[in-house]
Amino acid sequence: MAADQDIVIVGGGHNGLVAAAYLARAGRRVTLLERLDHVGGAAVSAHAFDGIDARLSRYSYLVSLLPRRIIDDLGARIRLARRRASSYTPDPATRGATGLLIGARNTFAAIGAGSDEARFTEFYRRAQLVTAAVWPTLLSPLSTRSAIRDRVLSSADPAAAAGWETLINTPIGRAIAESVHNDLVRGVIATDALIGTFAATDDPSLIQNICFLYHLIGGGTGDWDVPVGGMGAVTGALTAAASGFGAEIITGAEVYAISPDGDVRYRTQDGEHTVHGRHVLAGVTPAVLARLLGEPEPETAPGSQIKVNLMLERLPRLRDQWVGPEQAFAGTFHINETMRQLDTAYATAAAGELPDPLPCEVYCHSLTDPSILSEPLRSSGAHTLTVFGLHTPHRLLEDLDPDTKRIKLTAAALHSLNSVLAEPIQDVVMTDADGRPCVEAKTTGDLEDALGMTAGNIFHGALGWPFAEDDEDLDTPAKRWGVATGHDAILLCGSGARRGGAVSGIGGHNAAMAVLES
Template sequence: MPERTSYDVVIVGGGHNGLVAAAYLARAGRSVLVLERLDHTGGAAVSTRAFTGVDARLSRYSYLVSLLPPEIVRDLGLRFAVRKRTVSSYTPAVRDGRPTGLLVGGGEARTRASFFGLTGSNREFTAWQRFYGTTHRLARRVFPTLTEPLPTRAALRARIDDDATWHALFERPLGELIEATFTDDLVRGVVLTDALIGTFTTAHDPALRQNRCFLYHVIGGGTGDWDVPIGGMGALTDALADAARGAGAEIITGCPVTALATDGRTAEVSSPRGTVGARRVLVNASPRELARLLGEDPPPPAEGAQLKVNMLLTRLPRLRDTHVDPREAFAGTFHIAESYGQLETAHRQAAAGTLPAAPPSEIYCHSLTDPSILGDELVRQGYHTLTLFGLHTPARLFAADTPENPATRDRLLAATLEELDTHLAEPLAGCLARDADGRPCIEARSPLDLDRELGLPGGNIFHRELAFPYADEEDERAAATAPGRWGVATGHANVLLCGAGAVRGGGVSGIPGHNAAMAVLEEDSRS
């Protein structure tokens, strides 16, 4: 049972955002209780020994960090750090019958030479520099606003102070900008991938889903860099849990919340361990889960569209493209079947109800940048992890799967690895390590697996569709309240979203947790 019967704040869900909120509020002197359904904190941002008898701690679900503001690490005194990847990406290709590829990283000269080797001119490299120079300027202006009260659309546009960029990224489908900037199909695809991570859409979606996803993928840290968490993703959430407990927050795991009742001023939160009262409730779960707890109608379905695969290898596989070292190719994001045309074809096939014939995916090797996630003996023997994130596989395609018979997921995994093998000089299967029971060290998760395991609605890693990081008309009407000003409001005055479903949610960022805590403290300062 909790130590008290009533708290200033009860937080539903002990994922990283809930822990951020708990740490801030407890440090500010509030009584805080965190209730977590699973037997551990961390939610999707955890490290796990996924393979029996193998000393490797993999970031099982979330695996890279871009949107976590350094100020949260500083404010909470976290012992946590990230490390830059030396290579941004490698994309294998076949040109004129020969294996080649595009390597982005290793210095400007190396990247320029790779563009020239792929395309035969400097045009695409020059366009690339100009394009990402623009996104870097955008990032420097937008990223600091994510931990401030939600700006209006007009205020954010004024802050960006670049009408051409605003029009291209906030008003017109991203595909128009990509096609106007680049001519090479493979280069176009590399750019488009940032608009499709966890988002089932096309380059020319008039609803601009791709633009919103792209924006969050290129503004992190004010640079757009995606960094490797030292010690794995669990190092972050363990540090957050320590910070929250150290500040006085109570955290109870293995305690699912079963109901939530509120009159707008006080609330009651029920679990198998009893009912506690709260002045405010912060929900670090999806809007679908919030509706269930309140007994309200659920929001529109939010479908995920990704395959998540974790692997442990005895060594990295050799590549057909002999001009690049596998240690470079897998250090960044290794793109498979992600040319512009391939991405659009895969979307079209999945939208028609079939698995993509050439499943697009991207892979990276955490242990190349941070070997600390492996035991000393595995490092000595040259073992490595691989993490694969597949695109354009919406939850609806897995409707016939069950935990006992995930036939569709298994077919997709086989097709995805077969597509990867077309760019390898040897089958990946021959490089897979074996666990203590002799089984290959590989695990896969479909969107429906993520729903069952983590409560992600339809496997949607963002909980619902992403929103641009400004207040729309409805948000502006709610701006008279602190939750409205911070983008964490719900239909109940004392119930706030502090997870990925908040405005400016998604990714491993801590931003919704920070903003929900700031809304609580702002309201308290007014009362």
């Protein structure tokens, strides 16, 4: 006999925790089942290196899309810190002797792009006319394309129509090329269209535009903040909220089958169990859900990134004499990401070869939030560094075994970083208690194996527009909230939901709202 619950949530990522908290707060009986021995999914921290007292955000690392409303509704003790700079990009043409700093001080003239500074500012001003209109709709039932367009155009600013055309209707690569002239400046803009998405900047499908919109939409401004205490602190706060409202959280519970009417079968160390839910919320990918239902798996867009976590004795020296490491690494540090380099890297990877140089982005959590380091590490000048390589699709180097592939991708990322530094990054990497370099890499294969992210896609599949098409059927709560599956009792609540992706909690919130409307 199956135990009965109002809600069974499959997967204990941050979205599952958000859904559990909202539904338990509303008085529903909620059981959340997580395969691993801990919750959090990709939003976790870890002591990644033996004997090194630093809590690294192992997979996801920055927060932009988590609405303040979710934090306040759930009483979650989540703190976010603003980075001191937007970005720094060494100019590959000078091997990093000059570079573009954007933030409190801008250095467009240093790379010969002084005339682009105003154009760059205007591009983002037009974009914000769109993002500021779209952002408030993400925690409501889906608006239609026409309704969103009307919201954007209701602005008194005559540039609103140009902003809509730029972000929604024109391949972003073309829009960028028409807006700014310098190739490095173009690349700085274009990277947000490609992180985690394998696409050309001029792809006619506009999947790169959707990715770009999500990277700019957070808070309506696109600011990406650092979670104080690391991603594990975000998960800890959401877990406390869900548990505090009465949700039952079971870890070490491997779900192996779901029936369309709500029976969920799972295994623990104690044996096999069945629980029945009036609604089942799936925080797993749509492909994993199909497998659990015994249905054909949908094709999943490939993930396309390599993430390398480093522990450094100190920040590396730069070739640029006008920008210090603390400034350069305070925001996003772009490497070999001019527009031409991005387009060439995509074409190379699409042909099955590893791009050289590999476009990468670097983040230094500890400059903004030193709390993740022990006091001795802080005092010593140590820092964390995350290198995120683009255009490494899931099937790239698939003839290699996982360890060899990981080594090769890591080497490519660090080689790209070294191309713009005044010293090899290896010279400042710490060693762990066993004398091994503090370097940890996570490939798309690692994400699939460890976290169940199909094809290593950090968004659980291709992102979709955050609105419904005008002729779309929205006749049920699940459809209106963008969380429907082919079965009335089963809803998506993870990154695979409409308006899912990244650490946002939006998928979890919207699934909970659909249940409460049912």
